[in-house]
Amino acid sequence: MTLLDQKRPPAGPAHPPEPPSRTASWLRDLALGIRFAAGGGREGWIRTLLTAVGVGLGAALLLVAASVPHMLDERSARSHARSETKISQSPDAQAKKSDSTVLRIEASTEYHGHTITGYLMRADGTHPVLPPGIDALPAPGEMVVSPAFGDLLDSPDSELLRQRLPYKVTGTIAQAGLRSPGELWFYAGSDTLTPATGGHRIAGYGKPGPADPMSPMLIVLIIMVCVVLLAPVAIFIATAVRFGGDRRDRRLAALRLVGTDIRMTRRIAAGEALFGAALGLLVGLALFLTGRQFVGYIEVWDASAFPSDLTPDARLCVLIALAVPFTAVLVTLAAMRSVVIEPLGVVRNGRDRGRRLWWRLLLPVAGLAVFGLGGRIDEYSVVNPYPIAGGAVLILVGLALLLPWLVEACVGRLRGGPVPWQLATRRLQLSSGAASRAVSGVTVAVAGAVALQMLFAAMNDDFNKLTGQDPSRAQFYSHSEIVRGDAALHTIKEFRATKGVIQVIGTIEAYATKPGKYAADDIQPTTSFTVGDCATLRELARITSCRDGDTFVAHPKDKEQAGWVDRTARKGKVVEFDSYGRGKPLHWTLPADSRTVEGRTDPLGEEHSGILVTPGAIDARTLPSAETVAQIRIDENVPDAAEYVRNTAARIDPGMRLGTVTSLERDRQYESVQTGLQVGATATLLLIAVSMLVSQLEQLRERKRLLSVLVAFGTRRVTLGWSVLWQTAIPVVIGLAVAVAGGLALGATLCWMVGKEVTGWWLFLPLAGAGASLILLVTLLSLPVLWRLMRPDGLRSE
Template sequence: MGIRFAFAGGREGWVRALLTAVGVGLGVALLLLTTALPNALSVRDDREAARRDFTYSGKVIPKSDDTLLIADAGTTFRDKEVRGRELEPEGPRAPLAPGLTRFPAPGEMMVSPALKELLASDGGKLLRERLKDRIVGTIGESGLIGSAELAFYRGAEGLVDRGINTGRIDRIDRYGEPITSEESTDPVLLLLILVVFVVLLMPVAVFIAAAVRFGGERRDRRLAALRLVGADSRSTRRIAAGEALAGSVLGLVFGTVFFLLGRELAGSVEVYDISVFPSYLNPSPALALLVSLAVPAAAVLVTLFALRGVVIEPLGVVRTAKPARRRLWWRLLLPLAGLGMLAPMIGQGRGGGDFNQYLVVGGVILLLVGVTALLPWIVESAVGRLGGGGVAWQLAVRRLQLSSGTAARMVNGIAVAVAGAIALQMLFAGVDGDYAEETGYDTRLAQMQVSVTNGTLLGQAAGNLRDTEGVRQVYAYSEGYLGDRRKDPLNTTEVTVADCASLRTLATLPSCRDGDVFAVPGGEYDAADDATAKVAKPGRTLYLDPGCAEGCAGSAEAPWVVPSDLKQGKPRTGPTGGKRGGFMITPGAVPDAFAPALRGELYLNLDDSVPDVRDLVRNAAAEIDPLSTPMEWQSVKEADRFAAIRTGLFVGATCVLALIGASLLVSQLEQLRERKKLLSALVAFGTRRRTLSLSVLWQTAIPIALGLLLSVVVGLTLGTVLLRMTGTSVRVDWPSVLSMTGVGAAVVLVVTLLSLPPLLRLMRPDGLRTE
């Protein structure tokens, strides 16, 4: 009978079932998305592993008919990474990269669909100047990790002459070479992952529980009518459960449709530089089955739980009388139990091994569920003490006093989301220092570094970069190593070639003019064995880049005699934060054989007022050497895994906020629909529309203010406990707390404003018409 009421009970029945299905469906869609995330991440990792080429193993594979020369030609365009490779097959059986159907010839390029679209757009003009090769095809999905990834392969020739195994050029005979890693998982990172998942999924569960109670007051009045025609109290509860079951099953259907639509949409969306192909988002069958069983079961249980304190009699529902005051004691047990589960792990930190995942998940869930248990009591207690005011205020307060539970349910999801977000922000801010380190780069001296491969004329490169718009100063260095033997040297030290102004940024020199040579002992490279002092003997023969691998341009192991007029210098902290020692030579004292074997490093001071100055530098560097590696300097570098978890939190929070907004809007519309006759009666009696609109705003503002206040308290408590668990000093990140609270309030405000047009349509006297 309950299922029949849901679908065949007239307009009221199916409208309520539809609203319930939409609310539940939004939650189910996000749950299905969550169950699909592990598979999506696994597929991304598999795709990345399948196309892995550089292993940095230090071994050089001998040339054969199944080898491929590959060069890293990646670049950056406006803070977006562009993965690039130059390919030169050395035989007919050379391995083909995943996603390619053939090798591009020199001057040809195969690009990802996203890069092709960018290059064809007006915004890609600067990148077109850098990637001038003719596009002859696109990279297939199997060769990309995301739909929005920017990537290209282009043909090359003569790579062997540039030097194999230099970190930029390598020879491979297959793709997907595994990289062994013994890195253990950090317990604090595992804790972050666990808390992120719980915090993101709890609001979804709360919204699903609230959605199955849409239209509760009208449902109870229908049940009273059933009592009048002979149904007993147990039958009415079973009928109510059947009605909720019908709405939740329809919600599963809607959720599946929403998920499939979102899955297709995901292929064209990039969030925080993360993109996926729709085929990645395949939910785990076991988890999808769990969702399909848990949601209807939860709908039935929530309905029966909601009816536990409602007396349904043949002549009405005893909810209209003064209800019994909510009890506080059992509501406090939930957060206290959560704290009790987390307490044993306080002070554990990293040294105590992994955190107990069951205690972590259970404790965080109980604390957040405590928000949903405490909020109805707080709202009831607060609105019961509110007194007189304007007409709009009195209408709002009286409505809240009559149905404080409904108001609390509307904002429960927001309260849980904000509480969890505050706790996570505190935890991230507290441990941030453990995963970020000072790079030591002097960002006042330079903001970019350009590395050029061996054989590039550094003076000409520096001149080209100086002529680039937005470049104020260029510090150019040629770098290499000198050893005391051609092969297997006993002592090796650094050698740096630069003009006097550039050398003074690396060392304290007595005097300097072109043609001088300096020995600078005490650098970081030879701090242990003091190699510079051992080999810096006038008249001694040293050799450049001893034991250089294949392809060092023929100038490797070039002899060099330490001059008799050798000067001494003292190392100082250089632009990159370290102390560089060894030999420092001005250009006038450099043998011709040195130039092709030294690699170039150029540090650039930029004028940030010039638009796209960094991309202008990258274009100039590409003209000098297509394999140059322009790099932006940062004073602080964040650990990759920590940054990935933070990105995952932002992506998940964006999805949850979208769900919160949509579900709140559906809930608000359902509440207004139930009050249609009441609103029409007030308008018929002469109440101004502005007054009614303001009263609706107050009805939303009061519960959300109380909910956000509770969220701050619970969030700070949970954040403090989590910080104590990680052994980190407790520090409240107030800007994050206020921003999270503001985001929650903004979502509610936007939803309320969107519900005003339907409210104005409902405020018409003809709403009193009935049959």
């Protein structure tokens, strides 16, 4: 025993080393994958950039979607800020005259299909209230305009519009006074506007009163629009993170050769996808910030926005920033489960284990069940958005998951055919997954669009009502509160002299009542009182003979209503015209020799009844609260005939209300939702086209060596071009078939849920045509890259 032995500590049991932390190993492997993606050379960067571009496009559209709530709030706030402050529930209530009140009358018009909104204004004092966006009220003969309206006025083609609004432009309305940059809006000054000529006195802006509640049916439509527009974006992002999967798997096989295990390999692949997704978020943010600067110059379906309106909600931004990388990692790990990466190669989709169908059918079935749990909805229901959105998402995602199985099952049975067909089918048989992923976005978008179109068609009658008007007898009608002794005749004369006008029905209209005292709960007998020349009265009643000075009592077909007319229009008795606080009531005696005639229906669909008189029977200037009304028929073959009519109306009375005779009236909220769908569908369709193109280019890049080998063996470029077309067409055709079937089922379920009958089973044809047109577009855009890749130098390797 030596001295060293005495100093050596006694031997004890050896402690095993502590196992490494699972979190630390995850972070280490993810960091290694990020290093491979960032430092993988030219090929690695190409794949990463393809992923970043794909994810960036989707992220940019998600940021736009996240900006929609703020955009709508800002538009609504500006709209409310310029609305008249309501002083009571009565729509006719006016403010009391003061130093700050303003008289105004709406002077809106149309020009070549564009709606122009404006007001004639006159201050009551020296400190008038101002609408947002202007610093001073325009002087008489002057006007301030929105920038878009100013550009329209300066256009060489707007000579008729400048004649209609002969005011000097002295200022521009700022953003605070406009809903959107493309809005056509103006304020003009007047020195002739009075309450007697239709002026309405206001005391302020900013409190328009409560808005009309939105129909539950429209709420269902809005929910479905959001789901249908955003579901393809999510699927596209999930597809983009798998770009370049074949080359990635071969590189991971090399890592297996140096000692990594299966789990570590998958985590490294997840790190690569995480880096591509994070870079895609930055690309999406850059695209969003860049595109936002030009959004004011873009107008789609008459909708536009200010750049400042496109500000995404902070909570939604955080959700996008977390969801996109999480989706990238999740999709990558799920994809790696179908791949066996060994040290000497990659085995993908072995024949002994095909795609399973049963679990792919669970999601659509679950979606239908969720719809059933949500129950049916009527116009009085309180809408719960979660079953509607959840059911739609399950069905659409289920269709996307069903597509790979169906493509594999279909292409596996294809045999023979021309050389391009065989090249395409063989390629799809070897790798149908990439083709299915590229088409899944089209499938989901078309299926959702089919369902929405069916729902719109089923709800059409609720929001589009027949007016009963006859556009073949008249195309315009006008109302003016300027009544002179010859007002009707003057209006007829001016309109008849207008270029392109064929016929005019012009009248002065008021209401006559039976005089006397009535209890509060009694209804005072009232009937309409119409002044017009003989030609006009013949359009309103069945009159055989007529001369100036004649009077008539027109009965409607309904006998009960005819009795109500006779209670007021008593021949030889006095009728009264109420001045509504603007003076003393007028009394007039209906001649005892007035003839009884049968009323007719005018072009506005109204059956005329009551007292009809010619101008010689009464001085129309004495009628209180009367209106000059004209119904105008034009020759639609005369260019700009409608614009000439509008110019005449503005010349007769700048505040004249000129409307269009139409047989169908559309609900504004419904029309707004439909416009939003069209705008969103256009953006989604463009995204799908770009996604298919990026996916196609990625697949061509993966097959660069194979294409070079085929060319070296004498394969013609035309043959390869047709093969690329068939490789795109076959999955798209199968995807469209799935989309049509799924969309019809979803649409029928939605119609059942809202209690409507399916009226449009064939609405899928235009949508299927749009999807099919993407095939040709993507193929044509990918041909230049295909020609470049089919060079002999593609066989060179390092």
